[in-house]
Amino acid sequence: MIPVSISVLTICGIEELPAQSKRSVSHVLSVLDPELPEIATFADYGEHHRTTLRFHDIIDPADGRVMPEREHVESILKFGEELRASKEAREDGHLLVHCHMGISRSTAAMVTLMSQVEPELSDDELFARLRTIRPQAWPNSVMIAFADDLLGRKGRLIEALRGHYRHQLVAQPKYREWMPSLGRGREVDMAL
Template sequence: MVTQFPIHICSLDAVRETDISIYDGVITIENSRIEDPFRVESEHSKQLVLCFDDISVPLDDFIEPQEKHILQALSFADRIGEGSILIHCHAGISRSSAIALAIIAKRLGAGKEQDAIGVLEQINPHSRPNKSIVWLTDEILERDRKLYDIAYKSMWLTN
């Protein structure tokens, strides 16, 4: 899919079979209880590893998405600039889609929330962004619930 955003979203299984050398950066979103983590072997910091679970409310010993995770992803994407980014989580549907939406929404700017959803749908039509991440992104980017509300109406947000 060709968009102005060179972002690719996939699952943990898919990333293990992907030639990651074609990407300028990789955002890995791991479960808190991962047994076989994926790491990019590179002399340069090409990978950001975030560790949180696909939940929206506190649950036992699981880690819920936090503002710091989104800020780290946005900062990493800013450093990559116009380069390509591969974003993956366990299934490639919820957390990775929500982080991709955060990056897209920031780059497009305020008032372009519907466009951000459209770009995400082009990149991955099966996206079901984690609603906590979308909510936090909306707050971080000061979108006054516009991003969250449009995402909620346009897509089935998970959790």
């Protein structure tokens, strides 16, 4: 059998992690709040490689909060490179990316990884694929802006994110009120 890099992609929140433990997850990217304790659930997973990043799901600076930074997205891309380099050592793989709720940081990380692995896909195709993996996806715009720059997308990823937000405001109407209440009104404005 020809080694496959990753054949299963999963995005979830912390509460969903126990249900994933029996799904042969080979790689985990955890994006967590800095103050959150270690997640015990991973002790129930089989052998896997895990990378953890810690910053808050915010788009504007706030006292006592850690903004997503360029270095965080560089770490996501480094994780992707390590994943690609390790493909010869396995026949298959299951990548799980999670954050607190599986809506924003994890979906931004996943679309960044997909952009890295499949640069020939259009930016709109990337977000359409993201919605098939996680229908409630609302990627963090700060992370996407860093990814756009680091991947040389020249603003195309950001423009596709606007279209994704427009789609989500129809598909997930509660986001029109929910996102501004979380300090993410600027992202709703991007869609309009």
